[in-house]
Amino acid sequence: MTTQNLTRRTLVAAASAAAFAFSFAGAVHADTLDLVKASGELKIGTEGVYAPYTYHDDKGNLTGYDVEVARSIAAKLGVKPVFVETQWDGMIAGLDAKRFDIVVNQVTPTPERRAKYLFSVPYTYNKGALIVKKTNNEVKSFDFVKGRRAAQTLTSNWGKLADALGAEIVGAADFPSSVQLVATGRADLTINSELSTLDFLRIQPNAPVKIVALWKDPIEIAIPLRKSDAALQAAVNKALDELQADGTLSKLALQFLGTDASKK
Incomplete structure (x- = not known):
């Protein structure tokens, strides 16, 4: 093999290795929104025992204001909602551990939480x-x-x-x-x-x-996300803005809460 051919082969191998490494790094660091759309599922942390926000009806079906808001967000994203029921005191830890992608469970964006997490726009106001x-x-x-x-x-x-x-x-x-x-x-x-x-x-x-x-004073309720999930935050905000504009949030609030708590 000539020196010229050897050099060409070495360059091709190096380029292939670099492309693989770049592809692998991209997979490792893929935004959660990309992973959600690729899997077709949005994993949602919620309690399931906090009526009228998240609870089981007489037939055992998970429902409530927060649950139906989460379902509506998933529909806007074009994916299936998958609910992971968790006790409140383990909810935020579950987000950190990536057990779910978002938490929809009447979470207030306190200064302490904002320091660690991203939050959506508010979707409820509660006293x-x-x-x-x-x-x-x-x-x-x-x-x-x-x-x-x-x-x-x-x-x-x-x-x-x-x-x-x-x-x-x-x-x-x-x-x-x-x-x-x-x-x-x-x-x-x-x-x-x-x-x-x-x-x-x-x-x-x-x-x-x-x-x-x-x-x-009423407190604002929003959806927490991991700090690294800015793209998912933007998608959730867009969904909530659309649900507010088309009246879905008001309809769900009146249905489950008896008042339009989706507005301040």
Whole structure:
């Protein structure tokens, strides 16, 4: 073999290796949006026990406002929604571990969360309700929370509010557990979603709990994504903007929440 042929063969081999390496690196670093579209599935983290946002109906089907919003987003992306039910306190960790691509479960974009995650545009505005046992006439407003036992999921929006107000936090797995702790006297109060509480009281009008106050300002609810998923964030935002414009969000809010909480 001549020196000229050997050099040409070496250059071709080097080019092929470089192309393979580039292709491999591209596969490793592919944006989640590309992977979602390639697989045809959008994996969504949600609780499944937080009515009226995410729960199972009488037939055992997963539904609720957040669930149907997530389904609508997936439809806009042209993929199938795949729900991964997870307890709240493991929800954000599941996003980090790539168990799912997004979380749709009434998450507030707090400054601490924004430092670690990207967020979509808001799709819900929700007020916090102060809930106590019906026979409790001592806790009358949020001024009475300090020093009281508050049943809360530890890392939730409402748990953080209770902690900031000086409550002694009693850990709970989810909303029903929080209400149960209050009803049985193992906690003095819980701060939770006004809409979830009203829905709970509609279904169980004889439950021994009541709302005594509402937090002054509604909180924004959005969809968290990993910091590396800017393309998926843009696609989710586009979907939400379209769902807001065509009235889908308002329709779902009225259906599941009884009020248009999709608007401030």
